[in-house]
Amino acid sequence: MTLTNNSKRRKELVAIAARLFFEQGYERTTVRILAEAMGIKSGSLFHHFTDKQAILCAVIESGMQSAMQIAHEALEGVQDPQDKLLALTKAHLSTLLTDRNAHVVALYEWRSLTPESLHHLVGLRDEYESLWRSVIQECIQADVLHGEESVVRHFALGALNWTVQWYDPQGQRTPDDLALALVNLLMDRTHFN
Amino acid sequence: MTLTNNSKRRKELVAIAARLFFEQGYERTTVRILAEAMGIKSGSLFHHFTDKQAILCAVIESGMQSAMQIAHEALEGVQDPQDKLLALTKAHLSTLLTDRNAHVVALYEWRSLTPESLHHLVGLRDEYESLWRSVIQECIQADVLHGEESVVRHFALGALNWTVQWYDPQGQRTPDDLALALVNLLMDRTHFN
DNA sequence: GTCTATAAAGAGATAGAC
DNA sequence: GTCTATCTCTTTATAGAC
Numbered sequence: 001m002t003l004t005n006n007s008k009r010r011k012e013l014v015a016i017a018a019r020l021f022f023e024q025g026y027e028r029t030t031v032r033i034l035a036e037a038m039g040i041k042s043g044s045l046f047h048h049f050t051d052k053q054a055i056l057c058a059v060i061e062s063g064m065q066s067a068m069q070i071a072h073e074a075l076e077g078v079q080d081p082q083d084k085l086l087a088l089t090k091a092h093l094s095t096l097l098t099d100r101n102a103h104v105v106a107l108y109e110w111r112s113l114t115p116e117s118l119h120h121l122v123g124l125r126d127e128y129e130s131l132w133r134s135v136i137q138e139c140i141q142a143d144v145l146h147g148e149e150s151v152v153r154h155f156a157l158g159a160l161n162w163t164v165q166w167y168d169p170q171g172q173r174t175p176d177d178l179a180l181a182l183v184n185l186l187m188d189r190t191h192f193n
Numbered sequence: 194m195t196l197t198n199n200s201k202r203r204k205e206l207v208a209i210a211a212r213l214f215f216e217q218g219y220e221r222t223t224v225r226i227l228a229e230a231m232g233i234k235s236g237s238l239f240h241h242f243t244d245k246q247a248i249l250c251a252v253i254e255s256g257m258q259s260a261m262q263i264a265h266e267a268l269e270g271v272q273d274p275q276d277k278l279l280a281l282t283k284a285h286l287s288t289l290l291t292d293r294n295a296h297v298v299a300l301y302e303w304r305s306l307t308p309e310s311l312h313h314l315v316g317l318r319d320e321y322e323s324l325w326r327s328v329i330q331e332c333i334q335a336d337v338l339h340g341e342e343s344v345v346r347h348f349a350l351g352a353l354n355w356t357v358q359w360y361d362p363q364g365q366r367t368p369d370d371l372a373l374a375l376v377n378l379l380m381d382r383t384h385f386n
Numbered sequence: 387g388t389c390t391a392t393a394a395a396g397a398g399a400t401a402g403a404c
Numbered sequence: 405g406t407c408t409a410t411c412t413c414t415t416t417a418t419a420g421a422c
Contacts, residue, residue: 009387025304027220031416044388046417111218151366151374154359155352162351173344181344188381202405224398237406239399 005048011062013038013048018059018101026056026109056109057117063102064124067095071131081138085145086183088135092160093175097167104164132157144187156186198241204255206231206241211252211294219249219302249302250310256295257317260288264324274331278338279376281328285353286368290360297357325350337380349379 016037020029031052035042049055074091078084095103106125110118136153139145145152159182167178209230213222224245228235242248267284271277288296299318303311329346332338338345352375360371 025220027218028305030414032414040387041389042416043390043418047387052416112221147374147378151371152378154355155375155378158352158355158358159348160351162347162354165351166347178344181340182348185340185345185348185379223396225396233405234407235398236400236408240405245398 010048010058014055014058014062015101017055018062018105021056021059021105021109022101026105026112053112053114053117056105056112057121059102060106060110060113060117060121061124063095063104063106064121064128066099067092067103067106068124068128068131070095071128075131075135081135081142082144082183082187084135085139085186086179088132089156089160089179089183090176092157093163093179096160096164097169097175097178100164100169107161107164129153129157139187146188152186156182203241203251207248207251207255208294210248211255211298214249214252214298214302215294219298219305246305246307246310249298249305250314252295253299253303253306253310253314254317256288256297256299257314257321259292260285260296260299261317261321261324263288264321268324268328274328274335275337275376275380277328278332278379279372281325282349282353282372282376283369285350286356286372289353289357290362290368290371293357293362300354300357322346332380339381345379349375 017029017034020034020037024033031045032042034055035045038045045055049058071088071091074087075084078087096107110121113121132153133149136145136156137149140147140149140152163178167173167175210222210227213227213230217226224238225235227245227248228238231238238248242251264281264284267280268277271280289300303314306314325346326342329338329349330342333340333342333345356371360366360368
């Protein structure tokens with residue numbers, strides 16, 4: 001019951017781990033710190049997860065899945081390519097900056113995964129990137145964006161993923177403001193207000 | 194002689210540490226691994242550095258200084274705001290992707306610094322960002338870039354800093370190609386070829 | 387499912403000889 | 405400046421009782 005358990009309790013534990021991995025980084029977060037935050041002793045942790053790395057894997061899986069779900073919801077019913085790009089950008093920043101945990105860990109801590117876990121998760125990552133690929137391709141074909149798709153996509157996602165390094169949730173700008181600013185920067189002249 | 198030693202030997206050791214921190218991350222690189230790569234025993238390491246974190250500090254300092262120096266050289270004699278932006282972008286990608294070590298560590302491993310080291314290095318970082326601030330401000334005033342300076346700067350640097358996550362040195366694109374692509378993406382329509 | 391207790395390994399760092 | 409030897413502490417993980 002350890003590997004494929006999606007009980008409410010397990011989700012709580014994964015959420016707590018996500019918060020700590022986000023705040024301190026995976027390597028610096030010990031199993032004792034994790035257990036204490038979960039209200040249990042460190043030995044009990046290994047009843048829920050086979051090892052520490054499995055916790056990271058669960059956090060990253062949860063981060064990718066929530067990013068994917070919110071992105072799909074954001075795109076629902078949207079037709080115009082530029083509107084799609086804005087919606088996708090807002091969705092991405094929303095999971096990154098509002099619920100600043102699992103998605104951030106998914107972006108920054110993949111190096112600590114075992115090859116097996118990486119192999120398991122790489123499909124999710126590719127699925128998410130495919131969403132971006134198709135929307136950016138549409139924008140290029142509609143002539144509102146210019147450049148090679150893969151380069152534009154990597155630059156856009158880089159600009160977004162780096163926001164976690166400088167964004168201040170207490171500041172005056174909302175994630176949606178930032179999304180608008182990026183899309184306006186990438187496209188010729190201002191199209192949105 | 195440990196703290197303020199810039200001998201050739203010390204620079205070699207810092208360069209080796211930079212490579213390992215870049216490849217495996219700071220936390221996962223043990224002092225034994227460092228020492229082995231340096232051709233000495235782990236005990237000898239502490240003749241050169243007070244502790245492990247001091248090695249990281251030296252690596253980051255070296256990364257910031259080389260980024261700064263190359264940026265200054267790139268800007269020398271350049272007058273046009275767009276040309277300055279392109280030069281600065283090329284310089285940044287050059288230190289990040291060609292000599293893929295100390296500058297990358299400087300960007301990604303600041304969380305493992307002690308408050309004292311951070312305080313020591315934050316001035317260097319601010320100095321480097323000021324270069325970017327002034328060039329982007331010039332571009333906005335010259336009407337070739339649009340938006341708030343700080344937002345544009347963070348997005349541009351984010352897009353650049355994220356390249357280390359996906360750039361393939363064996364691929365067909367050079368760092369200079371990428372720099373051109375980014376500047377063209379940020380500015381209205383294509384200005385450079 | 388959680389506890390206590392602890393094994394086993396690895397980490398950073400030190401001391402003193404050469 | 406490097407070595408050997410080792411200390412001390414922390415880490416992940418396990419075993420068995422409750």
